[in-house]
Amino acid sequence: MIQSIAILTGGGDCPGLNAVIRGVTRAAIIKRGWSVVGVLDGFDGLIEGPRTIPLTLDKVRGILQRGGTVLGTSNRGNPFSYPVKKGDGYELMDVSDRVVAHFHKTGADALVVVGGDGTLKIARLLNDRGVPVVGVPKTIDNDLCGTDVTFGYNTAVGVVTEALDRLHTTAESHHRAIVVEVMGRDAGWIAIEAGIAGSADVILLPEIPFDIDHVCAHIGGRRKKGHRFHIIVVAEGAVAAGGRKVVVETADRNCGMERLGGIGHVVADTIQSRLGIETRAVVLGHLQRGGTPSAFDRILGSRFGVKAVELIELGEFGKMVALAGREVVSSDIEVAVDTMNRVDPEGNLVHTAEALGIMVGR
Numbered sequence: 001m002i003q004s005i006a007i008l009t010g011g012g013d014c015p016g017l018n019a020v021i022r023g024v025t026r027a028a029i030i031k032r033g034w035s036v037v038g039v040l041d042g043f044d045g046l047i048e049g050p051r052t053i054p055l056t057l058d059k060v061r062g063i064l065q066r067g068g069t070v071l072g073t074s075n076r077g078n079p080f081s082y083p084v085k086k087g088d089g090y091e092l093m094d095v096s097d098r099v100v101a102h103f104h105k106t107g108a109d110a111l112v113v114v115g116g117d118g119t120l121k122i123a124r125l126l127n128d129r130g131v132p133v134v135g136v137p138k139t140i141d142n143d144l145c146g147t148d149v150t151f152g153y154n155t156a157v158g159v160v161t162e163a164l165d166r167l168h169t170t171a172e173s174h175h176r177a178i179v180v181e182v183m184g185r186d187a188g189w190i191a192i193e194a195g196i197a198g199s200a201d202v203i204l205l206p207e208i209p210f211d212i213d214h215v216c217a218h219i220g221g222r223r224k225k226g227h228r229f230h231i232i233v234v235a236e237g238a239v240a241a242g243g244r245k246v247v248v249e250t251a252d253r254n255c256g257m258e259r260l261g262g263i264g265h266v267v268a269d270t271i272q273s274r275l276g277i278e279t280r281a282v283v284l285g286h287l288q289r290g291g292t293p294s295a296f297d298r299i300l301g302s303r304f305g306v307k308a309v310e311l312i313e314l315g316e317f318g319k320m321v322a323l324a325g326r327e328v329v330s331s332d333i334e335v336a337v338d339t340m341n342r343v344d345p346e347g348n349l350v351h352t353a354e355a356l357g358i359m360v361g362r
């Protein structure tokens with residue numbers, strides 16, 4: 001019999017996390033009379049802890065429209081490979097026993113883990129270690145399989161689209177090219193959808209290695225036709241054919257996680273130097289993750305939260321909630337963490353972009 005549940009948010013924050021926290025809390029308390037505890041700062045709150053707060057109806061009042069996560073998060077605290085200070089440096093250690101013990105100390109009977117691929121991988125391993133876990137897939141990147149879409153993504157696409165609208169007017173006034181670098185890691189979902197919605201002239205995706213000669217020829221061709229400004233959307237994970245990803249930090253310098261960034265400036269510099277068009281690079285960065293969630297993400301987050309509680313009630317542990325068509329269903333965590341959801345270079349979205357005259361780097 002379930003009497004108490006715990007919830008944590010792990011990995012990078014994203015709009016809609018508070019909708020999930022509120023959904024879980026309300027569904028657990030109102031209909032079932034369970035108690036709910038929130039674990040603070042992702043798995044860090046169970047590694048060092050337990051550090052928790054009680055989640056009551058009062059505590060989750062007014063958070064639906066807020067970005068971020070009221071529980072805090074961390075994308076560094078993998079308990080199976082945790083950096084522990086040793087002498088002058090750090091050693092990566094398995095501290096998962098501590099997490100399992102601290103989870104039991106919270107008095108909760110089950111744990112809702114809200115996160116992207118890294119966090120859900122940890123959730124699956126903890127489930128194997130006897131912590132009854134239900135997962136909730138989140139990420140602005142939309143790169144998780146097993147669900148039609150993740151919450152947070154819709155808001156990010158909206159933010160980028162609005163930015164593109166704004167950049168159009170300044171690019172037009174100054175007769176410039178503007179290269180806009182967007183997030184998404186190794187998936188080009190934000191780039192392709194926001195690029196179409198924001199009427200980009202060129203969209204470069206991680207899934208289609210781009211040819212910079214073709215990109216420059218396309219922009220040069222536009223100029224010949226009389227177009228005096230150009231908007232180029234570049235996914236942070238986009239790679240030139242035969243080239244390498246551009247990174248700010250390599251994985252070995254950043255707790256095993258590569259930090260992407262910089263391709264926008266590389267593309268902008270090349271366009272300016274080859275074509276003589278005044279070009280600016282804009283990196284939207286964490287603006288894409290912050291702030292108010294869209295109505296879509298508030299609804300999806302709420303539905304995911306409510307469904308997670310249902311799965312706990314049904315004893316469906318080791319599963320995650322997912323959107324399939326218009327329904328929220330139960331899905332396997334394995335599917336989400338074992339394969340990455342990427343844009344199909346020959347799929348409808350890319351073909352739509354090309355049919356609209358948008359160049360995709362090939």
Ligand code: F6P
Pocket residue numbers: 012075116139140141183184185236259260289
């Ligand atoms: O996964 C979400 C995401 O925002 C990616 O799009 C981006 O590459 C990464 O996180 C940035 O991570 P951090 O917040 O650690 O800089």
